Amino acid sequence: MNHVLIVDDEAEIRESLENILREEGYVVTTAATATEALELLRDAAYDVVLLDIWLPDRDGLDTLGEIRQMESAHVPEVVIISGHGTIEAAVKATKLGAYDFLEKPLSLARTLIVLKNAMKARQMREDNQEFARQLSVKGTVTGNSVPMKALRQQIKLMAPTNGRVLIFGESGTGKELIGRAMHEESLRKDRVFVELNCAAIPEDYIETELFGYRHGAGPAGPGSPTEKRGTFERADGGTLFLDEVGDMSLKTQAKVLRALDEQRFLPVGASHPVHVDVRVIAATNKDLEEEIARGNFREDLFYRLNVIPFFVPPLRDRKEDIPLLVKEFLQQFGQQYGRPRMEMSDDALAALKQYHWPGNVRELRNLVERVLILNPKVQRIEKKHLPVLVFRDAGKAAGRGEEFATLLQAREAYERDYILKKLDECHGNVSRAAEGLGLERSHLYRKMKALGVSVKE
Numbered sequence: 001m002n003h004v005l006i007v008d009d010e011a012e013i014r015e016s017l018e019n020i021l022r023e024e025g026y027v028v029t030t031a032a033t034a035t036e037a038l039e040l041l042r043d044a045a046y047d048v049v050l051l052d053i054w055l056p057d058r059d060g061l062d063t064l065g066e067i068r069q070m071e072s073a074h075v076p077e078v079v080i081i082s083g084h085g086t087i088e089a090a091v092k093a094t095k096l097g098a099y100d101f102l103e104k105p106l107s108l109a110r111t112l113i114v115l116k117n118a119m120k121a122r123q124m125r126e127d128n129q130e131f132a133r134q135l136s137v138k139g140t141v142t143g144n145s146v147p148m149k150a151l152r153q154q155i156k157l158m159a160p161t162n163g164r165v166l167i168f169g170e171s172g173t174g175k176e177l178i179g180r181a182m183h184e185e186s187l188r189k190d191r192v193f194v195e196l197n198c199a200a201i202p203e204d205y206i207e208t209e210l211f212g213y214r215h216g217a218g219p220a221g222p223g224s225p226t227e228k229r230g231t232f233e234r235a236d237g238g239t240l241f242l243d244e245v246g247d248m249s250l251k252t253q254a255k256v257l258r259a260l261d262e263q264r265f266l267p268v269g270a271s272h273p274v275h276v277d278v279r280v281i282a283a284t285n286k287d288l289e290e291e292i293a294r295g296n297f298r299e300d301l302f303y304r305l306n307v308i309p310f311f312v313p314p315l316r317d318r319k320e321d322i323p324l325l326v327k328e329f330l331q332q333f334g335q336q337y338g339r340p341r342m343e344m345s346d347d348a349l350a351a352l353k354q355y356h357w358p359g360n361v362r363e364l365r366n367l368v369e370r371v372l373i374l375n376p377k378v379q380r381i382e383k384k385h386l387p388v389l390v391f392r393d394a395g396k397a398a399g400r401g402e403e404f405a406t407l408l409q410a411r412e413a414y415e416r417d418y419i420l421k422k423l424d425e426c427h428g429n430v431s432r433a434a435e436g437l438g439l440e441r442s443h444l445y446r447k448m449k450a451l452g453v454s455v456k457e
């Protein structure tokens, strides 16, 4: 929670701010233009953006608008920097959602205070989102296809036991939802459900995330606490959901194995072990047996986690679930956006069944939300309201070409294809694909999620 992006065309301001903020312990990146800034924001998560309202290439308010429209989990707080004569615009910007504004020449004291408060606001928003997410995902596992009915039965049967479950399935198929459903039907339902996505965390941090640290042995940063409880400790008495478990290093796997066997572990820098009572539910989109053969995953850990295997098929193999899922999402978002009784035409549903859904149910859910937002006056969603992407599989037969409405759409489609191609070359190995693309593995992972790309088994 300390990543700042400074966007200003004056090199002097960029450099002096960068030096000061670095000294204060922030991680700082700079950009001279709005285009450069938007590019950076699409590739990595920032907490606060200090945005000059007067930039050579783009209007500051437009840029602010674009930032606010980014995928919600990544939207940073924006602090506007304004010069003389642009205060009015800065005030307007705060009305449009900017957190605050700073006036040039910058006062060091005020800049630091505003930045600190913006960081706090960003943290609070994240906590609230997590809380809202926890409430909103309490839904049921929807679907009337044979495999989904079987899965629901399996959940009922296994939930009350303490057995470890390993859930296999592509990204976005509903593995976490199934993990939560298991928790809610278990004897631990009144205790916590803690999720850790092993692929979204840089390798260096996984151990401290899992086991926590003591006596200041954690990563340094402004206001970093001297100790932190890891996910194992926070999940005590409840369920720990380890997502993308195949993405842990062999070293971390050895520690997890020991923690599972002994139900105790040593936080980094601690001298005494912590005892816990945790039920672990793990999930993976990789073929772990193949990873074992390649020497990337420990066989003993695999058997420890895989007491009861669950297989969630990709959405393209159970397209009969689409109408029910759409109905459920229309109801969810209809309620959220104050538009009850939303529906979708049979034509549109048929078109959705033509598409191959590489991002699975997550992609379908995102699509329903996007269509709802982009068509504020519509109560019945027709085929013409669906994004072009859906028609790509059906090609010209559907009467829509490869036209994209915006540059962003075209770019996303291109990025998506390129990432898929790289992943294919690397046999679905995200780490190697990231290397080939010149990205951090965790960045590629976030990008894949945003673009609805999943690794094929």
Ligand SMILES: Nc1ncnc2c1ncn2[C@@H]1O[C@H](COP(=O)(O)OP(=O)(O)OP(=O)(O)O)[C@@H](O)[C@H]1O
Pocket: 137, 139, 140, 141, 142, 143, 169, 170, 171, 172, 173, 174, 175, 176, 177, 178, 243, 283, 285, 325, 328, 361, 362, 365
């Ligand atoms: N059967 C379902 N019924 C209702 N909603 C679903 C279903 N499956 C998935 N979803 C929704 O789709 C989204 C993605 O699901 P989830 O996060 O559980 O997938 P995942 O397989 O864990 O993905 P990843 O591997 O990328 O973490 C969530 O919003 C979830 O609520």
